[in-house]
Amino acid sequence: GHFGMPHMDGKPATVNQYQYQDREVITAMIPGRKIALITYNGWDKVCNLVHQGRNAEAEESTVLYAYRKRIEKNPAIELMISVMLHSTDGGEWTEEELSPIKEIRIMDVMPSHSVLGAEIRLADNRTYIIDFKDIDGYKSC
Incomplete structure (x- = not known):
């Protein structure tokens, strides 16, 4: 904000x-x-x-x-x-x-097996993985 x-x-x-x-x-x-x-x-x-x-x-x-x-x-x-x-x-x-963003690749299932995330490539070619795996804490079933 x-x-x-x-x-x-x-x-x-x-x-x-x-x-x-x-x-x-x-x-x-x-x-x-x-x-x-x-x-x-x-x-x-x-x-x-x-x-x-x-x-x-x-x-x-x-x-x-x-x-x-x-x-x-x-x-x-x-x-x-x-x-x-x-x-x-x-x-x-x-x-x-x-x-600022060159490419967005939305993934329904991430490599970590969490649901919905993305790989974002910036205009300068830096790449970031957006993975919400532990967004609510470090819980495990």
Whole structure:
């Protein structure tokens, strides 16, 4: 998560949204700071809203968030994948910066035999295995 982007001197953050084939992106920027929320899997949409009285630097702030409406009772397990970027560099985000994940391979059963996970390859070719095997502690049957 993140704090809202403060509306310094009453000036709101600049918010942009982008739709790509494999992801949805929303960005917010104020002078000297920018954030990006990138959703890849499992979310319905990305949104923003303005809060009042919840930021230490300004009365109003802009918050980015991802949204998923669950309408089924006990829906099937679905992996929800998102990336949050923060930067103090000036200027707009580049398309390269807004493309941090090169490949997602979702696995119904992981090598550890846990249910649902993924192998994620980043744009710089680093690879991470996302395995929830012991997410609820070190239990064994």
